[in-house]
Structures are given as C-alpha cells and as structure tokens.
Amino acid sequence: MGVPLESDSVSENRAFFALKNGELVPAPHARSPWSADMLHGRLLGGLAARALEAEHGDPEFHFTRLTVDLFRNSPLLPLTVETAQVRQGRRIRVADATVRTEQGVVARASAVLLRKGEQPAGETWRTPAWDAPAPARLGPPPPAEWTPPFDLWRLTDWAGLGPHRVWLRETYPLVEGEDVSPFVRTALAADFASPLANSGTSGLHFINADYTLTLSRLPLGKDVGMESNGHLSDEGVATAQCTLHDTSGPIGYCLVTAVANPGSLLGG
16 A cells, blocks of 8 residues: 655655554654654544555545544554445545554544546636745754654744644655655645644643545645634634645645643643
8 A cells, every 4th residue: 555665765764654464563753742652643644544545546536535533542553444435426436444453443534535527617716825935945944842753844933823834744754665645645734733723822732633634636745834724612622724735825624623631732
C-alpha cells in the first residue's frame, strides 16, 4: 500500500512506521505530544487515508471528504488497517477504514470519492486566496516551545485572539519505503486544525475527538497552509473550523470537535 519512493527521493529521516508481518510498527517519534506512551492521533488519520487511497483510489475519482474518528488513545503498539467499500456508483464511491491494535479498534474513518468531470459554466463566489508568504520566502521554521515532528511555520501570534495561520510540511515518511502522497499529506495536516483553532491565551486545553476534511482538489507541492476561521466552546466542548491552502490558493476545509483536557500542548 502507499506510494513507493522513487530512487532519488528516499528520505534520510526515519519513517513513523515500519511494515512488518502485515503490521505497522510505530517508531518512538510517533508518540503524541500529550503523552510519551501515546500514539499521535494525526498518524491514525494518515494511516487510514493511506489504506483508503491504496485500496479504493481511482484516477477518475477525487477524495472529496475524509472523516476520522479518534475515539480511543492508542499506545505505541503495532497497528493494522482494514477497509471496506460501502457504495460504488457511477459518480460516487464510499469506503470505510478501521484502525486497530491488539487492544481493539482505536480509530475509524470514512471517505467519499466523487467522479471528476467538466466544470459548470458561469461563476460562483470562491473562498479568496490568503496573502500569507510561502515557506520558500520565510526560510527555515523558527524554534518554538514545542517542536513538532514536521516543519511548522507560525504566521500569527498564538497568544493573541483572532484567526491563526500556519504552514505545515511533512519531514518524515509515514511508512518506511513509501512517499507521502498529496492526499495522505493533507490528511496528516488536517489534524492540526484542532490546535490551530482551539488554542487560546493560556495555550491549548482541548484535545480533538475527530476531524472532517473536505477537498475541492489535492495540494500542489509539499506545503499545506491552514487558517482558523471559527471556534465555539461551551462547558468543555468545542467545535472549530479551518480553511486549507497550498501555495496556489485554497483547497478545502476542516471541521473538528474537541473536549477540554487538563494538559497543555502549546504554551500561551
């Protein structure tokens, strides 16, 4: 499964997972920032996307929606991913994925693929492109209190209120011997919608339970930009949304739900 690495693009960085005897064995740096013995939730979404793309992807169809349910913390144990086709139609394809360890199911995902076709005539209002400078103009990511296992450019002050902006770029392969495809790259980035939109003046105190990624197209290049444009929370329950960009313009949206957590991932 996944996209094989080309000979000139093999990363020197160690992958998050190695495929051994049909299981995906996590490396130590696959841990979550919430706990040293917990798998990072973004990787569960990435593995689900990888399996769905490998087993149900089609050049004539586009991954339009991916919903990832992160309902159980997973320790750093080997995982397996199973998929099942739910619907195959002329213009729509629906598939599910289940991620499990020896302790049981830790995440699930569902994907909707729509057949590509001719763009309708006329004009429709579009989400405008943002004015954020591209990573190529920003230089290396600056050091921060929390250093994630991917490149992160913070374009706004997270200690302040208002919309927040970032660029993200994967620096590790997801699975040993494979490139990270544009769809999987976006699925990994989408998990960051929660810390981006749910951070406040005292840091991040919400941990996400799920996220839903919707895409009009896949990103061009390796950089995925994200801008938070909505947050609501009451009685310890939050919902938030972000717009996703690449260096050419907006590509989709991400909606997340989250629950209050006493720990703090990012300082204020």
